[in-house]
Amino acid sequence: MVEVERREGNNLRVQIVIDSEDAKRALEEIGVDSGGVRWMAPKALHYIIKVKKLGTPAALILKQEMLSRGGEAAVSRKAGNFSVQETDVLLMGTLRQYDELCKKIKMQPFGLRRLADEIQDVLRNYGKKEVRTLRCRDLSLTLGERTLVMGILNVTPDSFSDGGKFFDPSAAVEHAHRMVEEGADIIDVGGESTRPATWTQEPLPAEEEIRRLRPVLERLVKELKVPISVDTYKAETARAALEAGVHIINDIWGFQRDPGMAKVAGEYDVPVVLMHNKKDTAYRDMMGEIIAFLRKSIRIAEEGGVSPENIIIDPGIGFGKTTEQNLIVLRRLAELRSLGKPVLLGTSRKSVIGNTLNLPVDQRLEGSIATVVWGIAQGAADIIRVHDVKESVRAARMTDAIMNSR
Missing domain, CATH: 3.30.1370 (Ribosomal Protein S8; Chain: A, domain 1)
Structure with missing residues (x-):
């Protein structure tokens, strides 16, 4: 009698292949020769x-x-x-x-x-995955090794989350030091509230914005060893901040509000963050329109003298979008990778979280962390802009470890 070995099937499964490295590794694991790997990986x-x-x-x-x-x-x-x-x-x-x-x-x-x-x-x-250095004047950042964390510092009396809390320059500087100790790679300083509720008001004059920012910026560039970003859409404010030693310009209107912004950033050869924004929430093809807006912003920046390697993009969560639209942008965040630029994701404590979870501003930490983790997992968040640095750094490091495991 011939004894036949009993088998429990062939142990089938769906194998996850996220990128070209996963595809090559899957083929190599079953013994495919190098020529076959090169030929078949693009088919996966x-x-x-x-x-x-x-x-x-x-x-x-x-x-x-x-x-x-x-x-x-x-x-x-x-x-x-x-x-x-x-x-x-x-x-x-x-x-x-x-x-x-x-x-x-x-x-x-x-x-x-x-x-x-x-x-x-x-x-x-x-499909671009590269490690590169972002030159920030006398400092530098490494993009691509891990998710960078930008700490939010509002020196305003009326920001939606912490308005007035750091309006005093000494309190602002102390908080910036605390965020760096907790792991912030960048400090982003804003002198004007840009929450949508303020858009019907007259814009803050550049002179007042500069008055609020200057004493804080001058101390931060001397005392901190991380790049300082200024959150402004005004060329006059941007120039004053750069003269004070700021390293990065973060424009919520993607250089499409003040025509002088691109020239100022190009003149000082600094990195820029270009965000999508809109005064209403009417779209026919939302992701297509967001990407078209950002393409235009990139063109404006480059024509103004900004180096292509210095451009970062931001989908503008919370700006010109309803709660449902913000959720859709988050779900489809990876589409921004089509532009080939590093992506900054700023969701911290925003209304999309409050409206989804029915929570006030001071109870949105877990929702903010969820959006951060999702963005990193999509391969579409190179930098996260957050209020709660310590918790966000931990979440980002854990997500990075999972994403980088091979």
Whole structure:
């Protein structure tokens, strides 16, 4: 009698592959040779790319070419009989299929050569994982090794969370020292409340903003060994802060409110944070419009002399968005990686947390931590801007450890 070994099935599972390193490692673990790893790893990563308002002839060629490579492409049903002049396109495929598609459509008319370059740029940006140094005048920050933490310091009488608490310069400086001791990598100082409720009021004059900021900034740049950021959308204030020695400019209007901002930042060669903002909450394609706004801000910054390596983007949670819209932006945060820039995420104590959990400002710590962890886990938060530094640093370090485990 031949004895047959009993088996409990083949122990199947779905294997998670997040990026190209995961794909290569999964193949190497089962003994695939190096040539096979190079060939098959791009097939393990699948992406959906949305192309906005492509001319119908180009869209139909694009669809045909993608389908012929085993991918998928969706267009408006009206494009099939040319009853519309343009259509959005959803492309669905692996990195290998996109590579083959782009090689082919570079030989096609209707602007498809340029589109091929844009597809390759977006995929390159999305998959970009690099460690690099952010030069902050006489200081520097390392991006890509771990999530950086920006501590919030409001020297205002009316900010939504801590208005008036650090209005006194000595109290503000003392709090900045405390945040650095708790692990803050950057201190972000603001002299004007930018909560939406204040937008119907006259903007704070630059002279008053500078008066509030100067005594604090002058002490911080001397006493702290971390970069100091100034939160302002006014070129006059930005220049005064830079003259005081500030290292980073953080503009909640992404250089689209004051036309002088880009020139000032470019002149001093400092990093900038460009945030999405809007005076209302009406959108047709919210993520598309946010990314288009940020692309425009990046262009304005670069044309003003800001180095491309000095640009950081911010989706603007809490600005020009309802509670539900803020949740959607958080859910789809990874789409910002298409721009190829480091992302700053600022959710700390904001109304999206209060409204979701029905909690007042002083009870939003856990909700704030949840958004921080989510952003890091999406690979879409390189810097987090927070009030509660100690707790946020711990949450970020734990999340980083999980994300960096191989």
